[in-house]
Amino acid sequence: MDEKTFARLEAKYKKKNEEYLKAMDAPGAAMKKGPGMGGPGRRAAMGKGPKPKNAKGILKRIFSYIGKDTWKLFVVIVLVLLSAGLSLAGSYILRPIVNSLTEGNATIQSLAMGILKMGIIYLTAVATQYFYARIMVNVSQSALAAIRNDLSRKVGKLPLNYYDTHETGDIMSRFSNDVDALGNMLGNTIVSLVSGVVTLFGTLALMFYTNWILTVVTLVLAPVMALAAGAVAKKSRKYYRKQQAALGALNGYIEETVSGQKVVKVFNHEKAAIDEFDYLNKDLRDKQLFAQFFGGIMGPVMNSLSQVSYAMTAMVGGLLCVLRGFDIGGLTIFVNYSRHFARPINEISMQVTEIFSALAGAERVFQVMDTEPEKEDAPEAISDVAIEGHVILDDVTFSYVEGQEILKHVSFYAKPGQKIALVGSTGAGKTTVTNLLTRFYDIDSGKITIDGVDIKDYKRDFLRKNIAMVLQDTHLFEGTVRENIRYGRLDATDEEVVEAAKLASAHSFIMRLEDGYDTVLEGDGANLSQGQRQLLNIARAAISKAPILILDEATSSVDTRTERHIEHGMDRLMKERTTIVIAHRLSTVRNANAIIVLEHGEIIERGDHEDLLNQKGRYYELYTGKKELD
Ligand SMILES: Nc1ncnc2c1ncn2[C@@H]1O[C@H](COP(=O)(O)OP(=O)(O)OP(=O)(O)O)[C@@H](O)[C@H]1O
Ligand SMILES: [Mg+2]
Known part of the structure; x- marks a missing residue:
């Protein structure tokens, strides 16, 4: 080098x-689980570690999860005290035994008795330790399960912009690292801490008592x-x-x-x-x-x-x-105590660090839970009408980040049976329009209506049920091909699955797979080609009976011949539906009823293919690749 x-x-x-x-x-830093960095123990060993801002509040909240198990916690504390006390007492018994030896009045019987007593005491101490450890695991695991449960429920309700502003790694680490740290604290640390403190003060007291x-x-x-x-x-x-x-x-x-x-x-x-x-x-x-x-x-x-x-x-x-x-027995136990007395100090300081880092983790977990969820649907929200599919955007303005308008005064009307195409250069705001229709985000001003009703007045899941979407970034789940297609409508029959696959031109390649429709797809369909993944996504949308269909670059990775096929299939499907198509390959949108050209979030041209070509504007440029020089 x-x-x-x-x-x-x-x-x-x-x-x-x-x-x-x-x-x-x-x-409370985002402790991303960097490769090679271990669990909370490592973290504690690394130094000061993160500190929670409001330790008392967080503790209270953790205890709320222990809730009905609080009495078990009391039992545990009592057992911990008992076990620490017994251990101390066990070693104290050595004093009279040694003394009787040095004073020369020991008999075999008295010695055996002493040792038996010690044995019983130590055994009882071990038994209590076993019981409190078991109870504690039980308590902490149920609390953890409840916390994980709340967390995962919450994750489904978070607004999408939460995911925009937080790294996936960070969210994952809240689920794994932070919850683990919390579990460790509940399961071990608290008990060790209590037992450490009791042992420390108990030893100290006995030391003073002895000499x-x-x-x-x-x-x-x-x-x-x-x-x-x-x-x-x-x-x-x-x-x-x-x-x-x-x-x-x-x-x-x-x-x-x-x-x-x-x-x-x-x-x-x-x-x-x-x-x-x-x-x-x-x-x-x-x-x-x-x-x-x-x-x-x-x-x-x-x-x-x-x-x-x-x-x-x-x-x-x-x-x-x-x-x-000073009696020899006293000296014997004293040296014993003095050797062990420092140990809990070390332990306690370690436990305290761990507790702080666990509390910081808990804080981050609770932060997720406290994030404002997607606004609840109003109780009078509509959810039981037949949607025809009149989609109207009326002067819609929207920004992901305040102050940066991505869509400006966008208006259009898509009727049932119509195919509306959104075209425009990369980053123009096409995908954004579809995000607004499904209410992934709410608009800043203007109005979006479906069948004349503001989409805010529909229940969210009802609205989404009525919109079938092929997203720009394909995603498949682990499971069979059949399951992945059926994801679009869970009550679809096997015949309908095949029909949808045929419609999406996916049938023939599926039949060539090892187990046909029962082939298991691994990790996001890694065993398929990009285009095949898209076909499955299309089939998934096709199986849904939603009256509104959105295709965002649905066929961008598919060859033109297959694309033609899909188009024919889709035309059948689109007959009574409202379709919004986004495509860079403009040949696929030629037959659209209306083509809307977006540029920097504004509609700059609209019309059908012929009109737009004749206008010799932006669409003409995009379509022919030529810039008109007049
Ligand atoms: N989640 C987001 N948060 C903030 N800004 C975003 C977000 N998603 C998109 N944008 C911005 O909004 C603008 C429009 O993005 P959009 O995805 O709508 O473009 P597009 O027209 O679909 O482009 P493409 O043809 O590449 O798919 C871009 O400038 C992008 O940077
Ligand atoms: Mg896009």
Whole structure:
């Protein structure tokens, strides 16, 4: 790799890494599940993690999902307390046992009794742990199911502009990452936190009870240890984050080149791709070296520190035994406690980080739920009339984003039995017109009526049921060919499915598929050609009995002969229907009753094919590819 390439790559990824690190810190940030980034545990280990804005409100809301299970939660808390208490008590029993040994009045019987007691206590503690874990899983999973349920219901009701303004990845991550983090918190973290706090204070109390002087010594040592551990942890976190960023960049790059392999090859980009990979690979190695080093010494450092503190405690304790008559049994359990007393502190701080990140996740989940849904239909909205199909746009103006008008004062009238064509250059606003008819978006001003009734006065699903659409971007679902066609009208018979397929010229290719109509289509019909996918989409629209038919570039990937076929089939279908056709291939709209030419959201010409050609305007230009020079 030459220096220039290196410098270019360095600049590119420096910026990328910074963005990545910033995204990790941002409160409630869209934590896209970057490739190579694990679940919430990883996230917590990475550092401060996101913080929720209104933790109390969110907690309250989460508890509302636990609702009727609240009593179980109480049972869990009681069991947690019990188990922590039992564990502490179990180790305390060692004191009299050791004392009886040092004082020389121990018998086999008393020893066996002591050990039996300890055994029973510990076993009970384990049993309580088992029960509260089970109950907690039960509670958290039902709450999670309820949350997922609400979320998915909501997703169906979100207005389309929500999807315009949020990345798909972000929405998906709310469903997976954030819900997972929440589940983890409900299932484990809360219990661990409670048990950690109880153990910490319980141990502390028992330590004071056993010997206050020793306790003070231990407590003086604790902050020293915490500081040392903190320093190493901080370094390690810093490098860990850098490593994560480098890993994300590398994985992202691999993903991109693998999925875009064809383009890489076509543009002869193999060498450049390998260079870039090399750069990222080395970068990751360098950062990983540091991260692993500091991560690796963390354990030994902590260990030696705790040995030091252990030795100090034992020494001071020994002195106390000799000089002040402190009992050996007391010393034994004390050293035991002092070793374990620091552990919950670590755990608690980790749990708190996890809880915060889970709450931030929950906040993002609730944000989706709180998004204003598509406006509910008015109760008096119409839903039971026979639609004939008189579609009128009257002075319609519309903008996706406020202030940027995409359609300006558009008016036209499409009658049943008519075929109206919308033509115009890319980005003129043709698809937008169809989005408005189905009320995917509501218009800013003007009026759209069907059979004289404002479309806002129809129930939404009734309106959509009366409009069959072939969308510009085809989409097929996983399932058989038959199921995909029947998607257009669920009560269609098998014969009707075949009929629709014939009409869409799809029948012959379907019959050539391995299992005919029962062939299973995978991931968006990846095993079909682009044109075949379009034919299935057309069949899906053809099977619906909707009086209004919209074809947006329905045959753009189909050869002209097949297109002719479809046209004949469709003509039959269109007889009593209102059809709106959008096409770039103008030969397909020649026979339309009216052709409307859109340019920058305005209608600049209208008429039938002959008229428009004679006008020698924009349509003439588009149709002949010539610009008239007069
Ligand atoms: N969801 C959206 N949010 C914001 N702007 C949009 C959105 N969809 C489309 N636009 C903008 O609206 C304009 C018209 O888009 P539209 O899809 O209606 O064009 P079109 O005439 O169908 O073009 P094509 O022939 O390429 O399909 C474009 O400038 C586009 O950038
Ligand atoms: Mg379009």
